[in-house]
Amino acid sequence: MKLPIEFVEKMEGLMGDEFNSYLESYKKPRFYGLRVNTLKISVEEFLKIAPFHLEPVPWTKDGFYYQEGDNPGRHPYYYAGLYYIQEPSAMLPGAVIGVKPGDKVLDLCAAPGGKTVQMATQMQGQGLLVANDINSERVKALVKNVELAGVRNAIVLNETPNKLAVNFENYFDKIMVDAPCSGEGMFRKDEDAIKSWEKYKCEKCCTMQWDILQKVDTMLKPGGIILYSTCTFSPEEDELMIERFMDEHKGNYELVEIPKAGGIEGGRTHWSKGGYDFGKAARLWPHRLNGEGHFAALLRKKDSEENTSSHADSLYKSADKSQAAKINDIRDVKEYNSQLGEFLENNTNLSLEGYLFQKGVNLYHLPVECPDLSGLKVAKFGWYLGESGNKGFIPSHSFAVSMNIRELKNITNFRSDSREVNSYLKGETLMVSGEKGYTGVCVDDFPLGWAKQTGDMLKNLYPKGWRKMS
Numbered sequence: 001m002k003l004p005i006e007f008v009e010k011m012e013g014l015m016g017d018e019f020n021s022y023l024e025s026y027k028k029p030r031f032y033g034l035r036v037n038t039l040k041i042s043v044e045e046f047l048k049i050a051p052f053h054l055e056p057v058p059w060t061k062d063g064f065y066y067q068e069g070d071n072p073g074r075h076p077y078y079y080a081g082l083y084y085i086q087e088p089s090a091m092l093p094g095a096v097i098g099v100k101p102g103d104k105v106l107d108l109c110a111a112p113g114g115k116t117v118q119m120a121t122q123m124q125g126q127g128l129l130v131a132n133d134i135n136s137e138r139v140k141a142l143v144k145n146v147e148l149a150g151v152r153n154a155i156v157l158n159e160t161p162n163k164l165a166v167n168f169e170n171y172f173d174k175i176m177v178d179a180p181c182s183g184e185g186m187f188r189k190d191e192d193a194i195k196s197w198e199k200y201k202c203e204k205c206c207t208m209q210w211d212i213l214q215k216v217d218t219m220l221k222p223g224g225i226i227l228y229s230t231c232t233f234s235p236e237e238d239e240l241m242i243e244r245f246m247d248e249h250k251g252n253y254e255l256v257e258i259p260k261a262g263g264i265e266g267g268r269t270h271w272s273k274g275g276y277d278f279g280k281a282a283r284l285w286p287h288r289l290n291g292e293g294h295f296a297a298l299l300r301k302k303d304s305e306e307n308t309s310s311h312a313d314s315l316y317k318s319a320d321k322s323q324a325a326k327i328n329d330i331r332d333v334k335e336y337n338s339q340l341g342e343f344l345e346n347n348t349n350l351s352l353e354g355y356l357f358q359k360g361v362n363l364y365h366l367p368v369e370c371p372d373l374s375g376l377k378v379a380k381f382g383w384y385l386g387e388s389g390n391k392g393f394i395p396s397h398s399f400a401v402s403m404n405i406r407e408l409k410n411i412t413n414f415r416s417d418s419r420e421v422n423s424y425l426k427g428e429t430l431m432v433s434g435e436k437g438y439t440g441v442c443v444d445d446f447p448l449g450w451a452k453q454t455g456d457m458l459k460n461l462y463p464k465g466w467r468k469m470s
Ligand SMILES: C[S@@+](CC[C@H](N)C(=O)[O-])C[C@H]1O[C@@H](n2cnc3c(N)ncnc32)[C@H](O)[C@@H]1O
Pocket: 090, 108, 109, 110, 111, 112, 113, 114, 115, 116, 132, 133, 134, 135, 138, 159, 160, 161, 178, 179, 180, 181, 208, 212
């Protein structure tokens, strides 16, 4: 690996005596990680069935190192969304932000969704998770990962922080800012990161980070939490960026201690101007722990006596609610849309509560009231249930993949090592007989998608864009 000379010289100046051991880390292999999706399976159950060589990641209880040859991205459990493949150091921000069920959470720079799905597991379907990214191509991957993980309480947006700040004033309890950065911590994992570093120098990234951070305060409630993270070593993008933010908000924010498990170190106060204790922040160094380079700072906004009722809530109150219905049980669902009500009754054991929405023929669910989304580009709205039209109710793929087996009435279950499961994931028709109608196809009890049983065969409804290639 050829590191840019300018980068090496800068690191030598910063690291002093540590420089040689730091540089040696580039000769060592990278680490591979996966995080168990506890929306679908507990860590204990996963460890019983996972056919991989797993070792715990010290800073998060759901994260594990795997060996390169394990290839978890090709296993049917991946298609059931049982885990998310994530670089081990990248698991820290989501592990320490402290998201709880019922919170309103914003993941501002979210694609492809590693931290979004991690926070979703902590919310357990309660509250609202808004995941946003400015890049429309990357938003597609974000939507897919949110669906695959079975997240039911997320809205995915494709917006600038400026526009979000108009709709979400004083709205969120927690905001994750996993900022675009010069990516120095990723050189060992991905040599393309070096090319990107040469293109987007640190100064450009600082400008982007500052623009993003400036809007965060507007959207955060008093008493709320920001987790700022990067995968770069540069103090300008890390300690100095947070120092600037805290200076700008004069005493309104404090740094919160991030636990230092498994070799994590504090941030470096002497790389800042010295006004705050960056020992509370976290630096993950590749020569100090088993993972790549990362920085994270946890900030708490001070509580205030001001009225905290949010602008977005009040906008919603005056917005047109005719499309939304609050539901408490199946009777309300039937009243709202009889096709959906019948489908739920015949095919599922699901008890839906919360809010139903209809846009054209499409039906959606959210566990909470919808915030004001006017003027925003919505890439995914809540849990997409399916279409209700002339052909009756047609359930969506995200409906199936967000279910657990106990919520499904009609099931076709295959073993993970069976020929059938691979055929299903490739989109092939299967010669399996059964009762006519929709069936949830599962691998070892975990739903993968729908099929329609014709009596003597399964018509495959696994979506084209999701299929396994070989
Ligand atoms: C480090 S990546 C995020 C990784 C993601 N949090 C995860 O865990 O999978 C940074 C992201 O910020 C997005 N981004 C860049 N500028 C942005 C802006 N002004 N507002 C929102 N997102 C932005 C990029 O498109 C990129 O997807």
